[in-house]
Amino acid sequence: MSKELELASKYFPGGVNSPVRAFKSVGCEPPFIKSAYGSKVVDVNDIEYIDYVGTWGPAILGHAEESVIEAVRRAALDGLSFGAPTLAETELAQLICEAFPVIEKMRFVSSGTEATMSAIRLARGFTNRPYIIKCDGGYHGHGDSLLVSAGSGVATLGIPGCPGIPEGIASNTLVVPFNNLEAVKNVFETHKNKIAAMIVEPVCGNMGVVNPKDGYLQGLRKLCDENGSLLIFDEVMTGFRGCFGGVSKVVNVKPDLTTLGKVVGGGMPLAVYGGRADIMSMIAPDGPVYQAGTLSGNPIAVAAGIATLKKLKSDHTFYVKLFSNSEKIEKGLIAAAKEANIKITCNRYGAMMTLFFNEEQVTDYDTAKKSDTDKFARWFRGMLNQKIYLAPSQFEAMFISGAHTDLDIERTISAAKSVFETL
Ligand SMILES: *Cc1c(COP(=O)(O)O)cnc(C)c1O
Secondary structure, three states, rough: OOOOHOOOOOOHHHHHEEEEEEHHHHOOOOOOOEEEEEOOOEOOOOOOEEEOHHHHHHHHOOEEEHHHHHHHHHHOOOOOOOOOOOHHHHHHHHHHHHOOOOOEEEEEEEEHHHHHHHHHHHHHHHOOEEEEEEEEEEEEOOOOHHOOOOHHHHHOOOOOOOOOOOOOEEEEEEEEEOOHHHHHHHHHOOOOEEEEEEEEOOEEEOOOOOOOOOOHHHHHHHHHHHOOOOEEEOOOOOOOOOOOOHHHHHHOOOOOOOOHHHHHHHOOOOEEEEOHHHHHEEEEOOOOOOOOOOOOOOHHHHHHHHHHHHHHHHHHOOOHHHHHHHHHHHHHHHHHHHHHHOEEEEEEOOOOEEOOHHHHHHHOOHOOOOOHHHHHHHHHHHHHHOOOOOOOOOOOEEEEEEEEHHHHHHHHHHHHHHHHHHO
């Protein structure tokens, strides 16, 4: 064990502060990172990697982007936290409303977990119903109600259920396979007038990237409407990844509530839940559903969010280049795998994608699980050796940023070629 990991393990379970960082499922040790810039992360031994984790999504502009760092620096000089309203919060809210017309009113929180947890509470408070529906392998943070049949690290570590969540809470969460409208319909029929909301990643990212089938999201909208339930799009990962906005904009389906995180805070702890004004007016102090936070709307995080969204909005070629680079990587990896006779399936939404070591199409968690995770682990270690830093799990996405250069892409594809040869 590296001396860094050994020391950290004295203080933290697994030596880390979030499980997947420990690299348990890929059979190697995580490098300790000391800095990051542009498309690179640098470890404590001065080894520089081309980074496709992007701090698990937020770093869409690349690391330490100049305008973001400058905004954070300026904000910090004025004080780190006030616990009082600021003008900057309103400015960020206006940018978010532009990007997400479905968000009329919102509340800022500090993590995606907090956003989805609060959205669920609100949906239950608004409808006065107990049940929620989620998808098998969908991840919405680690709140008790949502950690049932979850994706992300829960999938990576193969944890079936989570001890510590009372049956009384878990049993209020109904689980359906993604991309299957019939299953949703059946659950609505067996729990008539009892379902507060369905929460869904409109493009899954936490079982690896899985796109919705044509008509799936429209079908969910219809079923929720017919049953008086709310539709919640968890766009914590997909927000700003496929356009300046969300999947709701791309497919033109209007959720009642939306959750955001990751990109929206530009690398600082900031997340959002929001949606229809009549529903959001149930939140305290306008209404009786309580939710609060000492550091909510933190001025440094808000400054990073504003700078990030401004850049995304004002640079008209940003997304064009981002998607063309993402496509280049996708095509390059597919061609390299084919050449080496390795069976893969690549799923992509905008600037997030997953290479499944799987012959079949991946359309839900069951098909995702058919991937060869041993082969993935060997691929991951091979790429890490070539100084390409990927997410250490078959069930996560790789994130392309605006800072990835043509040279980065060339190096990535050539590394992939040589690693595929060894599998
Ligand atoms: C990352 C993620 C979350 C949880 O956000 P945290 O900030 O890690 O709490 C929730 N939902 C989705 C879709 C995510 O990708």
